[in-house]
Amino acid sequence: MTGPDPASPGTEETLEPQVTAAESADAPSDGQHSDDRREIVAPRSGTEPAAETTADPSPEPTAADDAAAERPSVLSVRDLHVSFRSRYGRGRALAVDGVDLDIAPGEIVALVGESGCGKSTLARALTGLVKPTSGQVLHDGAPVSYTSRALKAYRRGVQLVLQDPTGALNPRRTVYEAVAEGLRIHGKSALGAFPDEKSKVADALSRAGLRPPERFVNLRPHQLSGGQRQRVVIAGALVLDPEVLVADEPVASLDASVRGEILRLLLDLRTTAGLSALVVTHDLGLAWNIADRVAVMYLGRVVETGTVEEVLTDPQHPYTKALLSVVAESGTEAVILSGETPDSAAIPSGCRFHPRCPLLASGEAERLGIAHRCLTEDPAPLPAGGRHAACHAAA
C-alpha cells in the first residue's frame, strides 16, 4: 500500500517511502475524548457538527494537564527546518522554518493551518520520509538516525496515514495483501506474539473495525466503500504495532457520513492501544473533536500552541482568530485575510504574518505600540509545550 506521497520533495533529501496511507475528516458527535468536550462550530462549508465557543474563562491547569506535562515525549522535533529549492525557480522554500513540537504517549496533537503552511512537510519529517535541513527529530528522546537500517526500524513505530485511501491502495491487490505488505518488509519480528502472518493480518483488520476480517481479506479496493478503504489503510499501519500514527488529513477525502466513524476509530485506538497521533488538518472542527493539544502553523512556523480548549476558545494569535472566525457559529464576524498570498520562498521580514495581520491593518498594533516591532522583529519560535502565541501583542 502506499507509497510515495505525491508531494514528495523531489528536490532535496527524500528518503525512500515505506509507509501506509489514510486520511480523516469529520467530527464524532458525542465528543468522546475529553472530559466535558464542547461541541465546536461547523466550518462554513458545513460538514462538521456545530460548535459553540463557550470558553472556560479560567483555564487553570488540571491534574491531567500536569500529568501530561510530566510524560516524556514519544516523538519530538527541535528547531526543525526543512527547505526545498523553490518550485518557482527563485530561492528556497522554507517549508518548515524552526518548529519545536512534542507528542506525549497517548496524546493526540492536531496540526492546523491553511494549505501550503508546511503541515505535510512536517508530517513527512516526523515519519522519516524527508530529512531535516537542520534541527532534530527525537524518538523517545533520542535523535533519529538516517541510516537505512535505523530508518526502517523507526518507521515501523511511526506510521504515516495519508489522505486518500484510494491512491494508497493498489487496485489489483487484495485487502490481505495490502495489510500484509508491512509485515513482509519487517520480517518475522513484526509478528510479535502471533503465530503467523494470517492471524496478525486478521487482528489488524479487526482492530481497524473490519469485522469479521474473513469477510474482507479477499476483496479488492473497488469492492469497498471509502470508509472501508481507509480502515484497510489504517489496518496496514496497525499491523506493525506502531506507537504513533501521523495522519495527514485522514478524513478529508471521505464522505461526511463516515468521517466521524474514522475519527472515532482513532480515538478508540488511543484508548485501547495507547496510540499517540499527530493529526494534520485544515479543519478546526475536527481538531476540537479529536485533539488534546493544537499547534497552529503559519508559513513554516507554529504560531500558537496550547490545549485544544485554550487555543480554540481563547485564541491569542490574530491568525488563529481569523481561522476561527470563519467557522460557522463562532459568534464572531468572519475575518477575511487580505494581503499577499503566503509563499514559503518569500517569508516576510519582521512578523511573517504582518502583511495580512488585521491588528496591524486596523491600527490596533500602532495603538498598542508594537507596530514597528511587527514590521522588523520576528517573534521567537515557540517552545514545544505549554500555552504560547508568537505575536508581539500576546507577549
Ligand SMILES: Nc1ncnc2c1ncn2[C@@H]1O[C@H](COP(=O)(O)OP(=O)(O)O)[C@@H](O)[C@H]1O
Ligand atoms: N518537493 C517540494 N519542492 C519544492 N517546494 C515544496 C516541496 N514540497 C513542499 N514544498 C513547498 O513547501 C511549502 C509547504 O508545503 P506543504 O508541506 O505541502 O504544506 P501543507 O501540507 O500545509 O499544504 C509550500 O510552499 C510548498 O510549495
Ligand code: SF4
Ligand atoms: S506580531 Fe504584529 S503583525 Fe504579527 S500577528 Fe502579532 S500583531 Fe500581527
Ligand SMILES: [Mg+2]
Ligand atoms: Mg498537506
